[in-house]
Amino acid sequence: MTRSVLTALTGAWEPDVVTALEATSGYAVARRCADLADLLATAAAGLGDLALVSAELRALDRPALHELAEHGLGVAGVVAPGDEAGERRLRQLGLAVVVRADVSAPELEDALDEAASGSLGAAADAAVDDPVADDPVDLTAGRPGRVLAVWGPTGAPGRSTVALNLAAELAAHAPTLLVDADTYGSSLAQALGLLDEAPGMTAACRAADQGGLDLLALARLAPEVSPGLRVLTGTPRPHRWTELRAPSVAQVLGIARQLATHVVVDCGFCVEDDEELSYDTLAPRRNAATLTALEEADDLVVVGAADPIGLQRLVRAVQDLATVPSPTPTVVVNKVRASAVGSRPERRIAEALGRFAGMDDLTYLPWDQATLDAAMFAGTTLVDHAPQSELRRALQSLATRWAGDTAGVSRRSRRAVRR
Ligand SMILES: Nc1ncnc2c1ncn2[C@@H]1O[C@H](COP(=O)(O)OP(=O)(O)OP(=O)(O)O)[C@@H](O)[C@H]1O
Ligand SMILES: [Mg+2]
Structure with a gap:
């Protein structure tokens, strides 16, 4: 033939x-x-x-x-x-x-x-794995790092806050790269006081598209903002989401694993797959960055807000994840306060989520807007700004789940995907 x-x-x-x-x-x-x-x-x-x-x-x-x-x-x-x-x-x-x-x-x-x-x-x-790419920056001695995706439903439950501060905690243990993959509202550049125009993720994806992304190029695009912590900032304008296509995002994360031991990805809220609505399977997908990050991730944190609406969205969000290729989530309930759900909020939340959604392994982060506002105002993280705060301590303790886990990629149990 x-x-x-x-x-x-x-x-x-x-x-x-x-x-x-x-x-x-x-x-x-x-x-x-x-x-x-x-x-x-x-x-x-x-x-x-x-x-x-x-x-x-x-x-x-x-x-x-x-x-x-x-x-x-x-x-x-x-x-x-x-x-x-x-x-x-x-x-x-x-x-x-x-x-x-x-x-x-x-x-x-x-x-x-x-x-x-x-x-x-x-x-x-x-x-x-291009060997040429390895010589300029080799922080992980060839061992691929792990990707930790931080995701959560709509309503600003605190995905970026958790991603930023978890990355800062992990950076104390091993080289860490924080990636802003939220194409609806990137925020990490501003939170860290970096120039809004920093090219970051958009430039990395463009370089990947054009075959010009290697370890050195990614290191240049992801500056070190504090010892051990690099940041790849997000796309500055939401309408530029088309530039973050699935194959390029996957390649960026692949090279990111060589640049850092921990790659923490702040994801957009939406996981709808518009490919299923369209006959044009080659068209860019609105949520490609988030879906690709979830698919590539070794570990996943799902963040929900500790108020009645936030908790209901959290339950649905975890259910929605069952239809998306993604690791088993660690569920974080953020902004915990008595004023939203009554006295002894953690107990009430544990009861409600346990009874109605069968969720039992929950991590709670307390409400502390004043400290977060001050850290944002200073353009830094809780590690630097409020190391003794209760919120920082809770994040520090959460980070220990992954901090010692530097043995490279060994994919954890991934749930079966229902389609
Ligand atoms: N534990 C907390 N206590 C009080 N306020 C909090 C807490 N966590 C986050 N916030 C505040 O909630 C707001 C939203 O947080 P953040 O930007 O992290 O959410 P997000 O889920 O990334 O939202 P977006 O949809 O905009 O990406 C911010 O003002 C932040 O300071
Ligand atoms: Mg955000």
């Missing part, structure tokens, strides 16, 4: 590659595409089994390669002989198979066989 190859090659050597391709026994050129748009349209029409792309192809990025993979195409790269920069770029984009333009027909046949059998996902992982 002859397999169809779509080419999108920009170099003057394009005819040589096509000649080599025609000389193979298993492959034939189905279309010589003029540009990336032509290639994607032809792939969408189902006309190819494989694609050959060159490093200089305009607008070639990870979403485009992802799209080709979604259409079932294996992809191989072609570079001019000696073009190391081009080869490196293609590999960082996730291509495992890259050949030189003066390749012989048998070599090309082997390369195409390999591209046909490999998946882009596996190649993307290989790109993350």
